[in-house]
Amino acid sequence: MENRSVWALHGLTGGLIATGLLLSILAFLTVNAMSVQSANATNYYKIQDEMGIKMNSVDNKKHLVDVK
DSSP: OOOTTTSSTTTHHHHHHHHHHHHHHHHHHHHHHHHHHHHTTTTEEEEOOGOOOOOOOOOOOOOEEEEE
């Protein structure tokens, strides 16, 4: 005879475990995103030689200087 219990791992318990796992992953990623945001919120950049910036150029990254 098959085990068709509501509390079997593939039933309600499995759904609750999967939901708890997904919520814990969401909480972990949210906390990490908030810490990265707060660390970079005070990271300022200074633009050097504004007149030398071209519209489409990979050399534009040389004009940004990290103030920290």
